[in-house]
Amino acid sequence: MKIIRFKTNKKVINQSGFSLIELILYLGILSILIVALFQLLTSIFDIQLESQSTSSVSQDGGFILNRFEYDVGRAESVSFPLLGDQGQSLEIFDGQNTYTYSLIGDNLIISATPSGTSEQLNSFNTKVTDVTFQTLSDSAQDLRTVTLTFTLESLVRRRGGTETDTFRTTVGTR
Numbered sequence: 001m002k003i004i005r006f007k008t009n010k011k012v013i014n015q016s017g018f019s020l021i022e023l024i025l026y027l028g029i030l031s032i033l034i035v036a037l038f039q040l041l042t043s044i045f046d047i048q049l050e051s052q053s054t055s056s057v058s059q060d061g062g063f064i065l066n067r068f069e070y071d072v073g074r075a076e077s078v079s080f081p082l083l084g085d086q087g088q089s090l091e092i093f094d095g096q097n098t099y100t101y102s103l104i105g106d107n108l109i110i111s112a113t114p115s116g117t118s119e120q121l122n123s124f125n126t127k128v129t130d131v132t133f134q135t136l137s138d139s140a141q142d143l144r145t146v147t148l149t150f151t152l153e154s155l156v157r158r159r160g161g162t163e164t165d166t167f168r169t170t171v172g173t174r
Helices: 020-073
Strands: 002-008 011-017 077-079 089-093 098-104 107-113 118-120 126-135 145-154 164-172
Touching: 020 098, 020 107, 020 126, 020 145, 020 164, 098 126, 107 126
Parallel strands: none
Antiparallel strands: 002 011, 077 089, 089 098, 098 107, 107 118, 126 145, 145 164
């Protein structure tokens, strides 16, 4: 920045301003800073989406596995599928209610009878696919062993695709 002073009729006039080169230099530095900040913010959003995608799959998978283990563990009887057969629904009777696990659309639903309540076991951030229930013990026995296998896919989109994980557990009644 140059300050030029002129003396005219005993008055001092100050003229200050930027030269064209100084203005171009400032604009160049400013544009470099803006591009760097934009790239930083973009990478922060990508990391947030990846974290949210991974977290929703692992949390939903853990919740479904824990709920299934709890229900089968306290069951008096387990119905469907037959020994060695595989199916996409399972009924668990705990002495008071019958809980039915079934895949409806992209959601794993548990319905209770006679109370008539239904719950979606996965969150709105995930979809459930490939649900399979398989019994591993004889239906004549009071003790039943059931295997649950399902795949969770995150609905949160990220650059590298979606997060997908397959879960499997085997639980026996008490």
